[in-house]
Amino acid sequence: MYENFPPYSYKGDDGRVKGIDVDIGKAIANELGVQAGFRLFLADESVGDDLRNMVWKGHYLAGAPADVMMHVPYDAGFANENDKVAFLQPYYKELIAFAINTYRVRSAMNLEVFTKETIGVETASLADAYLLGAYNGGLRENVKHYSSILDAAKAMVDKDISAIMGNRGELEYTLGQYDHDFVITKLPTPGLTIDGWELGPAVNASNVKLAERLNEIVGELKTSGKIEAIFSSYGISYKTTDSSQMIIKANQLSATK
Template sequence: MPFSRTGILLAAGLALVAGPALARCEDFVAQEKPQNTFAQNIGRSFETIEEEGWIEFALYEDFAPWSSLVAGEPQGIDVDIARLIAAELGVEPRFRLVAASETLDADLRNYIWKGAIVDGHVSDVMLHVPYDSAFTCRVEQAVFTGQYGAEALAIGYDRATYPDKGPVPAYFRFDPVGVENDSLSDFYLSSIGNGTMAAGIHRYRDTAAAMAALAAGEVGAVMAPLAQIEAALTPEMAVHQPPLVGLARGQWTVGVAVSQQHRDLGYAVDYAIETALADGRIAAIFAAAGVSHLTPER
């Protein structure tokens, strides 16, 4: 998995080590407004979406169990939530699986409010956007809404290696642990004890590869987001969420982003998600995927 899907949490203000708390937007400096420029209408309005009968969702590629191509068809939790949103709006869902950039800012710029240099159209809605109130203060071009779940760091482990109880990060000073390269788990474990765990950290292309290494006995544990671990568990494995000392936030809310020019679309999407949270349809999507539904902050 590229850097941004877990590294974006750092960009969104989730520091590895807790610091002094600030009031929301206390340190925000408003961006300078351009002068003598014409307004640009980027993307499709909610009215246009309803008239044309379809809506496009930007989803991360190769990101099981959230979104990926299986036999050429998009599948995953985020795909099912997108279908639910489209059904509530009475339109057809279309999917655009996109590569993660190095920062969340770049993803939002490329897929929501401006468009990339190559194939520069924007999508109507982007899913799986980590929500952080401080980050929303400085990104004025996007609206963050529709919080539908949460992610949390966890440790998946081999039951035979740890028969009595699950391992905690301190164990990995001596025991091999798998992480996705350049992920939040990688950064966190590398920061403990001034790098004393470095020799035991085995880095893999993505969490799926780390879990395959766990199944093959290359490592005794994997630290990664809970959903990705749960989706790859075998009967020989277990998962737990121990305290993560020094980590300011080990759980974060995910939702959607839309262009700030199309706030009415954001309201409609948020209402669809709120309704589906209340009647249990979103929880059922997670349950069908074998993944815990963590309650989002709304």
């Protein structure tokens, strides 16, 4: 699981690993009848690198691969590029959203407001790349960069910026810690081809039996409402997915009932 990635996987003040992906991992382990153990790691340059290090090959510093990696993009094209990995059915759909400080911005119908008001993004994120090029670069001077959504949220609380563009789940969780007049919404994003993506677990494609059983368990946890309850416990609006298939070995789909 990714390190320093609230609300999905992170260490609390007590040093214990916690988060949405952690709780889903515990639920999966419970259905398997095993004890869950967690390994947090820092993201590499790409998700493909993360899958190599954590799922099918290992890393000389981190050791052997883990049994399961959480929070992996579920996409047929991406899976075809990573055919050593089985991509299990997704448990959540992440969306791009905007958090608006209504004290600074009374209404925002489109991005033009940010030609005058400042907006924060996490450095090197999809939101960062998009805003720097939006309106032919007309927003560039008002885009402020932060190392994390948490840091951007603190800046908005301090009224240093008027808004944040980022992943809705992170925005809801982080800004939910503050008692302020913030609105999380969707704004038109012309030219942005991806404004949402499905996320799920991934395992080594060579372990077909494990992959099929885990895919079945994820489906059961979705149907029972357990995964939605986990998201709700962190104050996150749950966006489910209809996908129930596992993508394994060069885009060969295997449905489990």
